[in-house]
Amino acid sequence: MSNWLMRFLDWYRRFMYGRYGVDKLSVAILIVYFVLYLCAQIAHSYILLAFSLVVFLLCWYRVFSRNIEKRRKENEIFMKGWRKVETWVRTTKGRIRDRNTHRYFRCPNCSSMLRVPKGRGKICITCPVCKKEFIRKT
Ligand SMILES: [Zn+2]
Structure with a gap:
């Protein structure tokens, strides 16, 4: 590895020390941001663009947050809801497959x-x- 990369990784590790980091909820928020951003581009909407930026900042706010306990709880609530969606999709697929x-x-x-x-x-x-x-x- 080149020297600057080592130094960057070292700096990053120290920077992230005691911070929450990336979780599934952050990834989901980032996907929402991309969708909003694309919609804003298609619709030429500055309001949507501003809103997407807020969502983007929210994602990084969570990643760099030092309130780890609170972020973990948020992620837990999100995962609970996500699992419900997954189950619903699975049962709906099954119902369509063997409807006869x-x-x-x-x-x-x-x-x-x-x-x-x-x-x-x-x-x-x-x-x-x-x-x-x-x-x-x-
Ligand atoms: Zn029963």
């Missing part, structure tokens, strides 16, 4: 999603999560 062979019901007791083969007529379904039985037409 299966039906989906929500348990009336614990509201878990249940997958049942189609064309069995009226059947008694037992929820695998809470063991509640309910009757549905498949």
Whole structure:
């Protein structure tokens, strides 16, 4: 490695000491910034451009923040929401894929999603999560 690069990395390490750093939320905010920036360019909107800049600064504010505990909590909340979105996308994909062979019901007791083969007529379904039985037409 060249000398200046070593010195830069050394400076960077000292600069980042006690600071939060990059997490998934920061990456997500950066992606939002890119989208906003592109929209601003397409729409020739200065308001959108200013807004995208605020989002951009917010991202770096989090990366260089010394309030590590607070940033970690923010990321946790974001990841919780993100996982919900992922689950929704996965189940929706599944529902589209086997819409001819299966039906989906929500348990009336614990509201878990249940997958049942189609064309069995009226059947008694037992929820695998809470063991509640309910009757549905498949
Ligand atoms: Zn249930």
